[in-house]
Amino acid sequence: MKGYFITFEGAEGCGKSTQIKLLGEALQKAGKAVTISRSPGGTAVAEKIRTILKEPTAGEDLEPETELLLFGACHSQMTANLIKPVLDKGGILLSDRFYDSTIAYQGYARNLGVESVKWINSYACRNLKPDLTILLDMDPEEGIKRxxxxxxxxxxxxxxxxxxxxxxxxxxxxxxxxxxxxxxPGRFAVIDANGSIEEVHQKILEAVHVYLGIL
Ligand SMILES: Nc1ncnc2c1ncn2[C@@H]1O[C@H](COP(=O)(O)OP(=O)(O)O)[C@@H](O)[C@H]1O
Ligand SMILES: [Mg+2]
Incomplete structure (x- = not known):
């Protein structure tokens, strides 16, 4: 029995949390064992690290390099204590963001070196890769508005x-x-996030069918 690891990526406000819930429900209805997680976070240790990453700490800035390594630490915990156990049991793990966000935010937008970030990702995840990455694409201004x-x-x-x-x-x-x-392109499905919640959901169902042959 093969499990599947599906990640949702895209800017803040593009609909990741909304759509991951809908896909989770659809997969459950189809009789699949679904676990929903998020990055940073998803395990007890990774959720503690999430707090450091998301909330400002009074009196001390988080160095960009520290930020990158904390994401790596989160993904390491997630891989060993959440993703692998779910996949080993043949389950489906849906993650609200994963390491492509680290490449996009830390590697490109913060200029920390794309190749270094990619290396840290594969080290942290023991070379494990998502089977499918749903990229919800939209103009950032629209996402921020939402x-x-x-x-x-x-x-x-x-x-x-x-x-x-x-x-x-x-x-x-x-x-x-x-x-x-x-x-x-074999891993990423780029989906226009501008439609209604139901329209985007239908496109995601289709992508899961086409890319993974399930649903
Ligand atoms: N297709 C959509 N059309 C209009 N509003 C949406 C759509 N998808 C999500 N929203 C709304 O936009 C906001 C951001 O969605 P959310 O799923 O939280 O995005 P993300 O998790 O990517 O930040 C929420 O209030 C949500 O209800
Ligand atoms: Mg969200």
Missing amino acids: AKERAGNAATLAGDRFDSEKLSFHHAVRNAFLLLAKED
Whole structure:
């Protein structure tokens, strides 16, 4: 019995959390064992690291290199204690972001060296790769608008170290994701995230069918 590891990538507000839940429900209805996780996070240790990554620490900035290594640490914990055990049992692991975000945000947008980030990713994940990566693509301005509506006010957004980056950073992230998708078309399904929730969901179901032969 083969398990599947499916990741969701894309800018803040593009619909990852909304769509991962809908895909999880569809797979469950089809009788599959589904686990939903997120990066950074997903295990007890990785969730502790998430807090350091997401929330500002008073009196001390997080160095970009530290940030990158903390993501690596998260992915290492996730791989050993969550992803591999689920796949070994033939289950399906859905992750809200994974290491392609590290390449896009830290490698490209923060300029830490794409090859170094890729090396850290494969080291942290013991060469494990997602079977399918759903990239929800949209203009970052539209995504930020959605995320702000979700938060209810801009102050909540500004509290997140990544959401409060300037627009050029988010454009660099989008371009990086699209480049990664071009490099590995057998793994990436690029989906236009601008449609309605139901339209995007249908496109994701189709991608899961075409790429993995399930559903
Ligand atoms: N296709 C869509 N059309 C309109 N609004 C959407 C759509 N998908 C998600 N949303 C809304 O946009 C906000 C951000 O979606 P979310 O799934 O939280 O994105 P992400 O997890 O990628 O940041 C939420 O309030 C959500 O309800
Ligand atoms: Mg989300």
